Amino acid sequence: MSFIASQLFLYFFIISPFSYGAADTLALNQSLSGNQTLASLDGNFEMGFFKPGKSPNYYIGIWYKGVQTTTIVWVANRETPIHNRFSSILKIIDGNLVLLNESTTQIWSTNMSSSSTATHGTSLVLLDDGNLVLRYGSSSSPPIWQSFDHPTHTWLPGSKLGYNKRTDTKQVLTSWRNSEDPGMGLFSLEIDQNSKQLLIKWKSSIEYWTSGSWGDQDKLFGLVSEMGMDYINNYNYVDNANESYFTYSSSISRLIIDVTGQIKQLLWSDTNEPWDLVWAQPRGLCQVYGRCGEFGVCSDQFGACNCLANFEPRLQSEWDLGSFSGGCVRKTVLDCSDMTQKPVFISSYIEKRFILAFPHNEALPLDRLECRSSCLDDCNCNAYTFMSKICHHWNLEFMNSDMLFSNYSNPDMIYIKVSSSDHHKIKIKIKIGEGEKIGFCLGSVAISMVFVLGLICLIIHKRNRILVGKTAMEGRLVAFAYRDLQIATKKFSDKLGGGGFGSVFKGILRDSSIVAVKKLESVSQGDKQFRSEVSTIGMIQHVNLVRLCGFCAQGNNKLLVYDYMPNGSLNSHLFHEKEDTSLSWEKRYQIALGIAKGLLYLHEKCRDCIIHCDIKPENILLDADFCPKIADFGLAKLMGRDFSRVLTTMRGTRGYLAPEWILGSAVTAKADVFSYGMMLFELVHGKRNSQQSEDLSFTFFPSLAAKVVMNGGDILSLIDDRLHREASVEEVTKVLKLAYWCIQDEEDNRPSMSQVEHALEGFLDVNMPPIPQAVMFFLDESDVESNKWVPGCGWTQGKVNMGSDSSQSKDGVTHFLSLNS
Template sequence: MIPSLQTMAPRNSILHPLLPLLLLSFSIICISVPISSASNLLTINQTLSGDQKLTSKGENFVLGFFTPTNTSNTSSKFYIGIWYFKVSKLKPVWVANRDTPVSDTNSSVLQISQDGNLVLLDQDKSLIWSTNATISYNSTVAAVLGDDGNLVLRDLYNSSKVFWQSIENPADTWLPGGKIAFNRTAGVSQKLISWKNSENPAPGIFSMEIDPVESQYLLKWNGTKTYWNTGSWNGHIFSGVPEMRDSYIYDFDFINNSQESYFNYSLKGGTTIISRFIMDVSGQIKMLNWVDYNKEWTQFWAQPKTQCQVIRLCGPFGTCNEEKGQYCSCLRGFSPKSPEDWALSDYSGGCSRDVQLQCGGNSSTNYVEPDKFLQISSVRLPEDIGQSLQVGSSAADCEQACLSDCSCTAYSYSNNCSLWYGELLDLQEQYSGPDRGGTLYLRLAASELPSNKGKKRTVLVFGVVVGVVAACLACVAVLIWILVWRRRRRQLSTASKLVEGTLVAFRYSDLQRVTKNFSDQLGVGGFGSVFKGVLPDSTVIAVKKLAGIGQGEKQFRTEVSTIGTVQHVNLVRLRGFCSENTQRLLVYDHMPNGSLDAHLFQNIPNHVLSWSTRYNIALGIARGLVYLHEKCRDCIIHCDIKPENILLDDSFAPKVSDFGLAKLVGRDFSRVLTTMRGTRGYLAPEWISGVPITPKADAYSYGMMLFEIISGRRNTEQLEEKEGPAVFFPKVAARKLIEGEVVSLLDPRLEGVGSEEEISRVCKVAFWCVQDDEFFRPTMGQVVQILEGVLEVNMPPIPRSLEILSENEGSIVFFSDSSSNHSSQMKSTASNSSQTKSTSSSVSIHQE
């Protein structure tokens, strides 16, 4: 090589004395060198091993070796992955060698091979993983980690020449800007595939992919059986995911052309939220947000909404129960096949029998008791019926048909006989759905169930004892019963029904007695009057006598039973009801601190609510409304949020009351609302315009109430006595918010003591909630996240309705925080709806 270089250069060339330096440089280039810890790229002459990492330029993401979060430090399983740099709890968003971990990171290397592919080699230099891209040999290849979490294999000098990228080869996480596409040319679908369990990133049994026929995404078990879909794309959202309409964080788009079809989502400009969209090991797709103040990932959204909708989740002979912390459990007589997998949330292996079936009942030498059946009530029956027969007119015939077939596992009988063979799948306990719910008879070995002989002997002995005792006590019991029956009958019957968590059907006369004939009135409203009462066990209750409720008794009881199942710490608990003749009454827990309006608008000595208490009250109310809107089986719109309907317990925790009345009387009751004192100022514009009401109507009422929580006054009230005409407080709040003087908005009784940041946050939330167009209002779920500090809220636009109330004083126009300083953010202009609308598009809510 040296002679050739000398031949190429002229004898007197200036390169001649530099030749040793050139040779040294060339020899260095041919040797692989470790990567710099601050680098975001890996070139052909570099390697990554041990604790070395690639870090994106903006320090958003990191690539390196990792071991799954819950695995101990002695683990010998390591993977190459990408995770968030700014998140303290490591959760990979992409994994290269999902199926094949390496055991030694110091001798394993990630590098670019001679053919230009990015490869992982283990300690024996065996190929573990490769990008398997087709690369021209004349390319200078580099792997670059971007701030969007995308690892790109491209030409070092031409960024548009991309050979492979991780965002198009996802694992279980779908990052903004990525796509899960269907390639029409190749007929291949990309898939988002769950981890096997919480500590093993190997592909699991649940996946998400696009439907090649419809414009929708499908969730599948084992790549074959679909158990949930997003619904078709309607041009704006997926029809089965209405929550997309309320997103203030993401922009959505759906691409469908001759080459491919896919959905794309991206963060709105200025949004700094850290989130993960994952195909979880639970079989649900989830959106998780990182909350930095408590260092935890919190679930923002999940589908399917209930865990037990995920098929095959608990495996053979496993049963799902929504009421348990660990959803999966084994049927009686069965135990987990792999307790280790179950501990890692992988239940797919299911359960195995503790005692094998005898099947046959008799042996040539010893008598063996035949198998028996365990009755399991209120269960979702398995989907795959082995056989459905009309074998006879009784359940006994069905039982015998199963018992005579050794492969029969279970049966059910309801007009006809259904038999199941082999493994039982998709069982769900405490099931109340209309589809295939019923009673299952599970086949077990006789030793798994109690013996009838022992039971008969126990019953006989017990009967003798009971008879003797009954004979001795009969006379005494009759005398006592005669003396006290008339006086205590009703009290004892009522008291015996007060079982925790159940609804009591009270008699009207009982409620008359415990309320002293409705003499102690606590309050009155558009739906009726409320009276204080005391039950025989000294429990204090509040009894509401409803006015204008016209349902029949059966309908009323059905409605109340539904409401009675709604339980939340920020909702008033319904204890029971009364439905006799034309009387309709509801019985609630009594709240010792009364309603919020008394503390805000009346000067109660020594009972001024501090700012921290008001902030917690605002947060609690929002949480209660989230439960009504999103967590109940049916969405319940309160329709009458105001301080009078917020009750305070002994620790001043808020309880939303009257939340069931919207369901009882229906949602078309604006006549009742408009005649109620103070309610007129809380009505959303859509009530007046007559358009259908959505949960955003509650958000509007909540926003108007927030202003009153801040000021301690009605929104329309004189600032000082005899000062002149009433002033609309939201208008004053708008000006003070822009001027940065929000503390001056506080209730004067607080003497300016309160967090300026919290007051500003609440004030901004209030203005967002009272937007004229419900589309621009946040959901109550987003309100909770804002008040909890998960999301940051920018400056809102002023609603048109407030501009009208400004009359001749001009209007205040709000700009986003990115616009300019506060001094230039307030303008006095003529009312201009187009200008207001243009500013509304520039504001956003984003995570801190």
């Protein structure tokens, strides 16, 4: 019995409000009406009439039978509801499944062509996977129609999302209009069979999110780490002469296109609990195209929608249901024929990344005053902006205004037309930290007022000059002017750290957001190539990677702008001598796991494998919650030929270099694994691996730790003294064994970062590793000859174990990492 089936069995006494008790099959001479339902044999799914929320309408749908919160997965008559389910009938007529309303009018049908001889044995069956199947003949006959070919807003495990090459049709998920109307909404999820990726579209035309191309080898989408990485689902792509499609297998989850415009993966674990959200894309609701509709403003990280000043919701009832796509309308309608009511403009910041996507955004060869006047005189012009000496008009619709520019975008001022009768109601609000400015322009004023206003503007202009602005956008990144970053960093005076790539300085932008500005050194690339490489880095986003939000490329000045990490770098917590209680063992373990996940994403989840080449505590930054974020990824390629010089001159980096670096061999992702292993020792010990004392004696911690590990000594004696022995012996032992595996001499014997992640999460047991040459070099001969730990072999008891577990092969790590049963 499947997991969900067993859970449903335990909860058999909870009955859906639409349940009447029924079999799984509707025969040719039977019908469905009122409270009658079909139920799949294992009790997972039920089909019948349902009413969403407080709506007066009824629909034919399929839902999870035993989940306390009614969860609809498919709807038949999305656009044609009924009002009386007891007077309406679902039955098979002429080989088709048909819904007749109160007037016995056909309002929905499967619309399959059929012959009269083929319809005698027609039956409808609700299968255990939630698929509703119409068949001619016996139960072994292939379906002539199935709901899996006509999904609504839910993608169930086992169903297809794809393209039928024979009929030139797609299986597309389409959102509900709102929580009480399952009709066709504005957002859809579909497959692009040419590039093998998933797309979310607005009104089936404007694409605003993509999963990235599917990788046939790693079974992952290029731009979405969540899809395929989780333990819940197993995605697969099929392409043959008849069709191409994605499918996934799971018994406890579902994927939907929500009314918010996001796709969501939901997990169900208990009958008494609601569905748990596993992940959602796009991550930010304000990234959904048309989220707040015409003249709406997306104003916080939760995607809250508001109307612009002197606008109000078009349909308040829809806003109350969480559907904002209807947008806003002016409180006072513009009358172009009434010259006494000539409109005026209000101004607001918007997010510039959407401007290039506006459907009515034609560039006009006008100066600033002409741009304003032409929009004022054009009855169809709703708004204008003047950016980079180019005039842009928005005719008929204005959408995607976004106040979140301080986090990830480059703002500009846009001017929205309103009735002059409302101008006295508009209040000036200036909140630089929140990124919101709403002002007003007066039609005609006295000359003295013009002088006063001009003087005020001059003062404000001078004030703003001391604060950095964002000058342009390139893809998802902000292209800063060098002078702006000079101002933000107080001429690069507040230094946070430095290394071979360059120094890092703290900066404060005009919206009061804090950033870290890296001033690169020895970059030989031209501006065009530099911008291209930086744009690629900007596309890489993961919770354990520092986000690149902008750059500067002006001649020899090459700078990168990152999110600021308030807790600094990992080395600042590990290696200073002051008492630091902020890094408990639990946090250190989570830091090790987070770094592993970040490296796994770089190595296996990106479109192209990214080798960091310089993993060390200085390049691990900690946010406010001590979540680790890898910095400087992608810079190895950016630095080009100068990178080898950087590695040999960077202080401390030599202690993390894999043997292949020193030998001049080709470097793979396993070089990062080696560096990660060396860093694990330092996470445990709280000191550098290599240390020289005042008497010039040299100690190498991995060798000292080996003596304790191989002799079954006091493991907690190895941890940082500041932890006061407060740590899990099992976890410390696991981390140390993993560290030895990661620094194996042969890269083929090192684990992948996915194996490291699984081991830290408890899905793999870690056996005793062979002793690396670097560790053995600092061991006494007595330690090696004790037959406790032998080079090239696993853990032994009094004698050398030369069995299969000690063999060294291409995938040697599999002999020492075993599945945790």
